[in-house]
Structures are given as structure tokens and as C-alpha cells.
Amino acid sequence: MIPKSFLCLLLGSFAILPGHTAEVSNDLDWPAQTRETRPWTRWWWLGSAVDRPNLTRQLALFREAGIGGVEICPLYGAKGYENRYLDFLSPGWMEMLDHTTAEANRLDLGVDLTTGTGWPFGGPWVRKEDSSAKVILKKMDASALDGLKEPAKKGTLQCLIAVSEKGESLDLTAKWKDGRLDWTVPQGTWTLYSVWQQSGIQQVKRPAPGGEGNVLDPFSMKALDRYLGKFDEAFSNYKGAPPRSHFHDSFEYFGATWTNDLFAEFQARRGYDLRSKLPALFGEGDPDTMARVKGDYRSTIAELHLAYIQRWTAWAHAHDSLTRDQAHGSPGNLVDLYAAADIPETEIFGSLDEKLWPMLQFASSAAHLKGSRLSSSESFTWLGEHFQTTLAEAKPAADILFLSGVNHVFFHGIPYSPAEAPWPGWQFYAAVNFGPQGGLWRDLPAFNGYLTRCQSILQSGAPDNDVLLYFPMDDLFHQADDLLIPFTVHNAEAVMAKHSFYQTAHALTEHGYTYDHVSDAFLKQASASSNGVSIGKTNYRAIIVPRCRVIPHATMEKFAALARDGAKVLFLDATPEDVPGLNDLEKRRAALRTVVRENKDRLSIGSDAVAMLEKAGVPRETATDQGLRFIRRTHVRGRHYFFVNRGKEAVNGWVPITVPAKSAVILDPMQADRTGLARIQTDNQGAKIFLQLEPGESCIVRTFTTDTVAGRAWDYDEPAGGAKTVDGTWQVRFIDGGPELPGPFQTKQLLSWTVSGDVEARRFAGTALYSTEVQIPEGANEWILDLGRVCESARVRVNGKDAGVAWSAPFRVHLGTLLHPGNNTLEVEVANLAANRIADLDRRKVDWKYFHEINFVGKDYKPFDASKWPERDSGLLGPVKLVPVKKREP
Known part of the structure; x- marks a missing residue:
């Protein structure tokens, strides 16, 4: 309960x-x-x-x-x-x-x-027998039995097999007692293959008091x-x-490659005794057998x-x-x-x-x-x-x-x-x-x-991705290299970058298709539907199988069943030609060949994933051609798009979307109150939304499939004249931070406050208030404030009213009608980073790094020292401009 x-x-x-x-x-x-x-x-x-x-x-x-x-x-x-x-x-x-x-x-x-x-x-409280362990594989000539002493110092013997040049095999594990092998080498050439378990190989990283000890x-x-x-x-x-x-x-169980019950678990799960294939585990013998045994181990x-x-x-x-x-x-x-x-x-x-x-x-x-x-x-x-x-x-x-x-x-x-x-x-x-x-x-x-x-x-809502991209783990596991293949986020280039799976994923993103990876286990839950393929309540338009040599025959049978039921199952380059693993190999190979042969006409094969999807009637989001990236989710009356301009050029025009939409709303996540009805064009292929996004900017588009929604229109930025540079005198006053507040100053030229001449400003971390007067002519009544370069974030007030916070490029704030004709007071509170103050501490050798264990390091994991950092620009550097805008007609 x-x-x-x-x-x-x-x-x-x-x-x-x-x-x-x-x-x-x-x-x-x-x-x-x-x-x-x-x-x-x-x-x-x-x-x-x-x-x-x-x-x-x-x-x-x-x-x-x-x-x-x-x-x-x-x-x-x-x-x-x-x-x-x-x-x-x-x-x-x-x-x-x-x-x-x-x-x-x-x-x-x-x-x-x-x-x-x-x-x-x-x-x-983690005992040695419960701690992480690694396997030590030791191969040696049987005539040099002293070679067993080295691994014996580090680990516990799990298996010792002697193999003759004729292929005879003897299990000598029981003959190893008290650090000695009770065995007389028979005539001929014999090789010993020993497997040792070394436990307690790692201690908890960065432990708290009471948490120090063995890793599990x-x-x-x-x-x-x-x-x-x-x-x-x-x-x-x-x-x-x-x-x-x-x-x-x-x-981060570093080096963990073994466990107490590995041999028993292996036999129960793989159907044969790993000890009978030790040379293959050691990387010897027939390459295919070696890959299969290592794949089974993995x-x-x-x-x-x-x-x-x-x-x-x-x-x-x-x-x-x-x-x-x-x-x-x-x-x-x-x-x-x-x-x-x-x-x-x-x-x-x-x-x-x-x-x-x-x-x-x-x-x-x-x-x-x-x-x-x-x-x-x-x-x-x-x-x-x-x-x-x-x-x-x-x-x-x-x-x-x-x-x-x-x-x-x-x-x-x-x-x-x-x-x-x-x-x-x-x-x-x-x-x-x-x-x-x-x-x-x-x-x-x-x-x-x-x-x-x-x-x-x-x-909110539900994911709305186009494609299931099959993750061919067994194909990756059949690489005959190190014992284990760790799938880390940041060394994917070393493991997966050259595989068709990874290359296909990038191609889908670049060409406007969204996808989810799918495993063999989740594919068992998949069913074909009128919308494509469903797993639970999530629907996809097609499945893509990247080029892979081996695949479980049960997975291939599932692909065939889905294709028979009308799902679009697309294979890149060819269907897999073999199965993973060693046990019952010929039986499983025959099953794979049978399912491929019997479903040959239902399985689509091609060399280009994007072309295959287009041929299968799965449209792509061409917004990616304009430098946009996106993710799409459903809501009860339509879709939500999250768009980001990751290109180098501004987007200022019609952006096609593939979903039908009768109306749409734009929401600016940078400013909570900036939402409005989008300009929209509809046709049988979907719709087009008019978007304006500078490089790095993002927005939400909420579409409505059959509803025409009412409300205020989105404020598109239509220039209403040339930008006005704010070039008057700025009063600068430091209002918060340390170690001491620098003295105030005034300037017509916006430069880093570190060059103001005040020694305290050079090491200051905090906030300064910039204020000036701005004359606004009659006419344009809506404005955008472009702050230019800001080091590093700014709060804006106009005539005493909060206008917004600019903390990311392009450092613009929509002022609306806060400015009025005549004289206006513009205030900008700018906060810098702590870098200059930290550098000052290190130059003066103040002891602020007083932590146990790793203490304090830099990004290179070497002892941190900011004493040689150059002074970092701080404050409002501009140029500051006011851009008059008017509402664009619908």
C-alpha cells in the first residue's frame, strides 16, 4: 500500500x-x-x-x-x-x-x-565476493607451469583447460589446489587456457563518509x-x-567483465558450456566461431x-x-x-x-x-x-x-x-x-x-515520431575485438559511427524524419495497424532495418509477420544473411533462410533510407532544408512542434509541415506572454507556417487539425524604419556583488567595465545598472531593443516597467509599446560571470579549494588554477539599438 x-x-x-x-x-x-x-x-x-x-x-x-x-x-x-x-x-x-x-x-x-x-x-558493506570483478585470461605452454603463479596472485581460478595440438581437451580445474597444479603433462604439445576472477577491482568513486568501499x-x-x-x-x-x-x-563499473555465476548463467542462457570454447573466447581459431562465442559472452x-x-x-x-x-x-x-x-x-x-x-x-x-x-x-x-x-x-x-x-x-x-x-x-x-x-x-x-x-x-501529449529504427545489437556484438563493448554516449565514434545504424540515424535527422530506436525485445510487442506499426499506444509509419549481417531469426520472423499484415518494413542494402550465436547454428540459419525466402516479395530493400521512406508514402519535414531542427508531439486537437534554428541564416518565411492543420499558434518559450495566432496556409499535403527565427532561436508551434482557433495574432517583426542607435551618455552604477562594489562612472562608449579604470571593477563579479535617456520620435509605437553584445545577461526596464531578460543570443527584448514619444528612461541591469573574481583569488593565493578526494580540477582534470586567466569582458558592450516594428498584416 x-x-x-x-x-x-x-x-x-x-x-x-x-x-x-x-x-x-x-x-x-x-x-x-x-x-x-x-x-x-x-x-x-x-x-x-x-x-x-x-x-x-x-x-x-x-x-x-x-x-x-x-x-x-x-x-x-x-x-x-x-x-x-x-x-x-x-x-x-x-x-x-x-x-x-x-x-x-x-x-x-x-x-x-x-x-x-x-x-x-x-x-x-559490499563484501569482496559481491564486488565487481574482471576476468583474467591466461594462455601458456603447459611446460611453463610457473606462469600460473602470476594470475593466481590476483584472482581465483574459475577454469583451467589443457588442449593438445591434436585438439584433445582436458579440464584441470579440480587439479589446482593450494596454488599448485597436480598434473603431469602428457606427451606432445599442450596449451593451458586459464580463466581467473579478480574481485574487488574498484572502489566507489567520490564516496561520502560511510560510503567508502567496494563497488558492487x-x-x-x-x-x-x-x-x-x-x-x-x-x-x-x-x-x-x-x-x-x-x-x-x-x-562506470570500470573493468567489470565477470561475475561469480558466469559459467552457469552462460550455459543456461546460451545452451552450451563456455568452457568448451575457451580458445575462441581468447580470440583464437576460426574467426566466425570466435565472433559467435564472444557475441554469446556479450x-x-x-x-x-x-x-x-x-x-x-x-x-x-x-x-x-x-x-x-x-x-x-x-x-x-x-x-x-x-x-x-x-x-x-x-x-x-x-x-x-x-x-x-x-x-x-x-x-x-x-x-x-x-x-x-x-x-x-x-x-x-x-x-x-x-x-x-x-x-x-x-x-x-x-x-x-x-x-x-x-x-x-x-x-x-x-x-x-x-x-x-x-x-x-x-x-x-x-x-x-x-x-x-x-x-x-x-x-x-x-x-x-x-x-x-x-x-x-x-x-504533454504523446510522441509523434515517424520511424522505428532497428538497433542491431547482435550485429555489433559480433565484432571480434575486446571482450565487452560499452555503449557510451561520448565515444560512439569508436563503436558505432561506421555502422549503418548510426549513419542511417543521422540521415533521417538531416532529411526531416523523426525516429525511435527499437530493440528485439520491444519488437515482440509490435503490431501492424492502419497507421503503420504500433508498440503500446505509440504509432510509427515504418520500420527501417539498417544494413546488418546477423540478426536473430525470431526478429526476422517478426519483421516478416508485420510486413504480411501491411506494415512498411524497409531493409537497407540487403536482408541479413546469418544469425548470431553458436548453439543450434545450422537449425537457426535454416529458419532464417526460410523466412527470407517465403517473404521475399513483402520485404522492401533499397540503398537509400530517405528514398525508400518517400516511396513508401512517409513524407519528410522539409523544414530541415532551412536549417531548422524539430521534435513533434501530439495533443488532443493536433500537434506540437518544437523548432530550433540551428542554421547560420535567419528563417523569415513559410515553413512546411507534414501534418494537416486548419489553424496554428506560435508560443515563444523565451517570453511567457508572447503567444499568438500564426499565419498559416493549408493544402492537401499538410500546411505552411510563417516563422521568423534568428540563428539559435526556438519556438513552439501548436497546430489544430480541424479547429479554427480565435485570439490575438502573433506579432511578426516587420521593420517600420531604420534602427536607432542609443548613443547617449550611460550612467553606470554597481548594485550587487563583490568582493567590493566598484565606484560608479559614466560613459558614452560602451566597453567592458574591467577597463573603467577602477581596480575593483577588474575583479568584480556581480551586477551593474546601466541607465540612459532615449528620445523617441512620433510615429512607430512598437520597438525591439537590440542590446548587441552582453556579458553576460541583462534585465531591461523601460520607464520603470520590467520589459524582460536577455540572456541568450540574439539578446533582443520585445518592448511593445513601453516606449512613448518624447523622453524615455532605459535601464539595463547586467550580470557578469564569476571568472574575474575567481582569477583574483588565485592570483592572491586565497585558499578556496579545500575539498577532500579529487579536490578541485579543471576541464582537463588537472589542478584548477585561474591565476593566468585574462580578464573576461563584463557588462553591456552594445551597440544598443532600438528597432521600430509594426504588425505584419495577416
């Missing part, structure tokens, strides 16, 4: 329910904001040195800034504060968790919790059960609300880790919580692994290259296929160097996540820091710090508003 406290938590947020549709009171409005439409943050509890007043204070700051929830991640602490440390899961620690969930619920915030400290799972075996449900028993014990007397969800970080490991994640999710459900999992990095089928959690989570680590998109879309694909409303992301990790990353740089990263199907952003992140800690407070070693002392806080609410409005749309 779910406790009342947990129901309150869920009802106060958006409960994670499939098919949830956010209602709007007006066709031109945004959906209601909730704790889950707002961005969340990872919240590092350094040393778990937390207390009630500071927890409450920081949670209140989060809520005020527009953050919707936290994920608690305990880790190493700050030096000098050791007397405040709380051991993880101790009674005192559980009291702080109770206080946190109660205060969060009061403030309408959610709380998630890592199932451990640092990462990955592990701790002092990620392939053992028995070990997981014993590990979770510690949490059962800690929570047995806990009276607070349970976490909304438990969290598992990306697969499949076994993949299934064991999937069972591990499924068991963890079942445990969380039994404790009235959900799960969030970062499956990337795992040596298994990412679609299935992400789907094993309630909220699949991807991540961006530095790079914003579009080559990452297919990897990012594994998480959202899993959410779409299983009917989960949320797909989350660890966001902005190492997007830039500490104290040098801007909100303007965070926007394109957020947009990439949204375009890939993410709709539940987590900042990475914000460290807990007590009020009394001197500036810049407690810091985590990995950027970007989105907290009060990270340099982005003043105008973070504006960024959060953008994220919230986007997510309110992207969490």
Missing part, C-alpha cells in the same frame, strides 16, 4: 503516468507549471555535512529560482568541516533526509536519491539484494516521505545487467519509489536497459556535436516505447570551464536535449554549501555550478522559465 505521504508528493507534481496531457485554459496559453515541468538539479551533499537551517535555506532558494526538485548525491567533504560529517544512512543522516523531503514537499519540490554515494553502487558486481542480482539490504535496514524506522525516485548513474553479460537493473526497479517500487537510470556505458542493449527504469536518463558531457544525437535518443526511445511520460538528462556537465560557462551557451545544449526527446532536465549541478562558508562556498569538481555561488544565479530564473515552458509542452 502506498503511504499517504507519497501520494501527496505525487499529486503535488505530475504523477508519472503514460499519455498524460497537460490541459490549457486557452488555446494560446502554456500548460500549467508543476514541479516536474521545472528543471531539477543534482544536489551534492559534500561530506553529508548538512543541517536543518541550511537545507531549508537552500531549498527555498531553489524554489524561488524556478527549480522543481533535487537529486541528493552524497560524496566527499570539505576540509575543516569534518566534525559536521554524517555517515551515509546513519540515523542522523536519515533525519536530514526526513527534514529534506518534508521541506521540499512544503515548497513544492521533488526529491530523488542516489542508491549509494558517489558512483557507482557500492560501499563498506553489476551482473549479480544476489549481490544486489544483499547490497539493498543495507537500505532496507536504514529505511525500516524512517517516517518521512520516500524519494520520488532512486537514481543509478551511468555504467549477450550473457548484457542480460545479467538488465536483470540487475530490473531487480533494482522492483525493489524501488516495493518501497513506493520510482527509478531513474543512466544506461549509457553499459555493455548491453541500451533500449532495453533504459526501459528497465521508470525514467530513462541520458547525459551531455561537454560536446554539443549533432553526432551525439543517436546516442541521446536511446533514452527517449525507451520512454516512448514503454509509455513513460518522462525522459531525463544529466545536463551541462563540463559544458565549459568552471565560472566561464554562460546561460547563452547552456541554451543550445538544452535545445539539443529537447530535440533528442528529453523533457526532464537535471542540472549537473549544485553543491550544498552552508551560509557561513566564505565565497565562493563549497564547490564540486565538475562544472557547471548552477547554484547561488556559481556565477549564473541572478538570471537563472529566466533560463529556468525557458526550460519550464519547453518542458510543459514536451511532457
